[in-house]
Amino acid sequence: xxxxxxxxxxxxxxxxxxxxxxxxxxxxxxxxxxxxxxxxxxxxxxxxxxxxxxxxxxxxxxxxxxxxxxxxxxxxxxxxxxxxxxxxxxxxxxxxxxxxxxxxxxxxxxxxxxxxxxxxxxxxxxxxxxxxxxxxxxxxxxxxxxxxxxxxxxxxxxxxxxxxxxxxxxxxxxxxxxxxxxxxxxxxxxxxxxxxxxxxxxxxxxxxxxxxxxxxxxxxxxxxxxxxxxxxxxxxxxxxxxxxxxxxxxxxxxxxxxxxxxxxxxxxxxxxxxxxxxxxxxxxxxxxxxxxxxxxxxxxxxxxxxxxxxxxxxxxxxxxxxxxxxxxxxxxxxxxxxxxxx
Numbered sequence: 529x530x531x532x533x534x535x536x537x538x539x540x541x542x543x544x545x546x547x548x549x550x551x552x553x554x555x556x557x558x559x560x561x562x563x564x565x566x567x568x569x570x571x572x573x574x575x576x577x578x579x580x581x582x583x584x585x586x587x588x589x590x591x592x593x594x595x596x597x598x599x600x601x602x603x604x605x606x607x608x609x610x611x612x613x614x615x616x617x618x619x620x621x622x623x624x625x626x627x628x629x630x631x632x633x634x635x636x637x638x639x640x641x642x643x644x645x646x647x648x649x650x651x652x653x654x655x656x657x658x659x660x661x662x663x664x665x666x667x668x669x670x671x672x673x674x675x676x677x678x679x680x681x682x683x684x685x686x687x688x689x690x691x692x693x694x695x696x697x698x699x700x701x702x703x704x705x706x707x708x709x710x711x712x713x714x715x716x717x718x719x720x721x722x723x724x725x726x727x728x729x730x731x732x733x734x735x736x737x738x739x740x741x742x743x744x745x746x747x748x749x750x751x752x753x754x755x756x757x758x759x760x761x762x763x764x765x766x767x768x769x770x771x772x773x774x775x776x777x778x779x780x781x782x783x784x785x786x787x788x789x790x791x792x793x794x795x796x797x798x799x800x801x802x803x804x805x806x807x808x809x810x811x812x813x814x815x816x817x818x819x820x821x822x823x824x825x826x827x828x829x830x831x832x833x834x835x836x837x838x839x840x841x842x843x844x845x846x847x848x849x850x851x852x853x854x855x856x857x858x859x860x861x862x863x864x865x866x867x868x869x870x
Contacts (some may be wrong), residue, residue: 533538552586555762558757560602560611562747565792567804568716570784572612575773576842577787584765588627590791595670595708597621600750603632607772609755610766612638614672615745615852616837622852623843631667632750635857636767637825639746640817643810644673646680647718648710649703654733657684657740666692666708667699673712676737676744678840683741720799736810744833745825746811760857768859771853775866778813781805813867823864825853 560571572590575581581588593599596614600621603611615634622631646665648654654663657680667674674691677735681689692708700721703711711718722732737744749770751763777784781804785797812822820826827849834847858864 532754537794554582554585555759555765556587556594557581557589557610557766558608559588559590560599561590562595562596562599562612562614563717564592565788565795566717566803567781567785567788567800568786568807569791570777570781570804571774572770573787573791574602574777574784577790578734578773578776580769580772581766583794584769586762586765586769588766590679596672596703596747597853599672600632601609603750603752604630605627605775606630606752606754608752610749610751610763612747614642615748615833616642616672616676616841618748618750619664619837619845619847620836621677621839623838623841623845623847626845630752631753631851633756633851634748634750634853635756635763635855636770636823637745637746637820638823639811640822641738641740641811641814641822642672642676642744642746643714643807644676644680644712644713644737644742644744644746645715645718646673646710646737647703647715647722649706649727649787650731650733650735652709652733654710657735659685659779660684660686660689660710662690664686664692665692665710665712666694666702669693669698669714671696671699671712672714673737676742676837677712679744679836680737680740680742683863719806720803724799738814742841743816743829744836756854756857763857764859767823767857768863771859771863771866774822778866778868780807781808801846813860818867821861821864822866823858824855 576588596617599611600611600617604607618634699711700718702708704725704727737751785801789795789797830849834849838846
């Protein structure tokens with residue numbers, strides 16, 4: 529009897545040691561989102577929930593964010609290894625912080641087109657970009673659409689715009705009340721937020737930047753130079769696991785929202801499913817994304833964006849497109865084949 533107990537103890541110890549060893553082999557990665565746990569967060573929460581990161585020997589922690597600028601700064605500070613941020617915010621950081629020792633780099637494009645748009649109520653009479661001349665626009669000062677508005681204005685000969693700044697929760701409220709004529713914001717964020725404030729979708733005019741001469745890229749996965757140098761295989765494994773999850777999310781957005789709900793129980797699942805589908809349809813599975821390939825960028829287009837951001841954001845130095853992007857960590861084309869066939 530004692531011998532059997534002894535053997536059981538040895539077996540248990542061996543199993544515990546093996547489990548501990550397996551856990552020790554998992555590379556920890558701290559990941560910062562660009563925003564709250566809303567529909568698009570499923571892009572990262574689903575591969576985590578399905579164990580794809582774990583299967584890749586990664587221990588990934590995903591935290592909500594409060595804007596792309598903050599995400600870039602936190603990855604640069606070393607507080608996070610990787611993140612999800614607007615490409616323009618990354619470019620701005622590079623050009624304004626030339627001496628920063630740890631400038632993050634974009635390694636996978638996710639939103640091939642900027643989700644930014646100008647939105648107005650139809651009753652305002654605004655139908656085209658030309659109707660924005662002399663109007664009062666509102667957005668938080670750090671809003672991606674507001675920061676890039678000079679590019680939109682130049683492409684559409686808009687002048688005389690007056691800006692009102694506010695905290696994010698007040699943006700759609702002020703438009704609904706008529707305090708301002710139009711707002712900038714991510715379409716899939718502001719359009720649904722307006723609906724939540726009693727405005728019908730058919731009563732909103734949406735002027736998407738990509739449809740009016742602004743060819744900016746949107747959000748990309750970014751990484752610190754430290755993790756790229758010290759653990760390139762972990763970074764490659766992360767991107768492959770993410771791509772696998774992307775296919776699941778695109779294939780069944782409603783199910784993916786369950787993974788978001790698990791992180792934030794108070795979300796409206798129906799609303800966030802619509803938000804996620806809108807993001808997929810407008811900036812992930814876009815014509816540009818299908819032409820360039822999911823995850824990839826087009827060199828001349830990236831260079832044009834770098835020049836436009838330098839001008840619009842009035843950066844201290846010109847943005848160098850060659851240092852903000854590194855596509856060498858991307859998975860194979862077969863793994864990146866996540867977009868539905870048309």
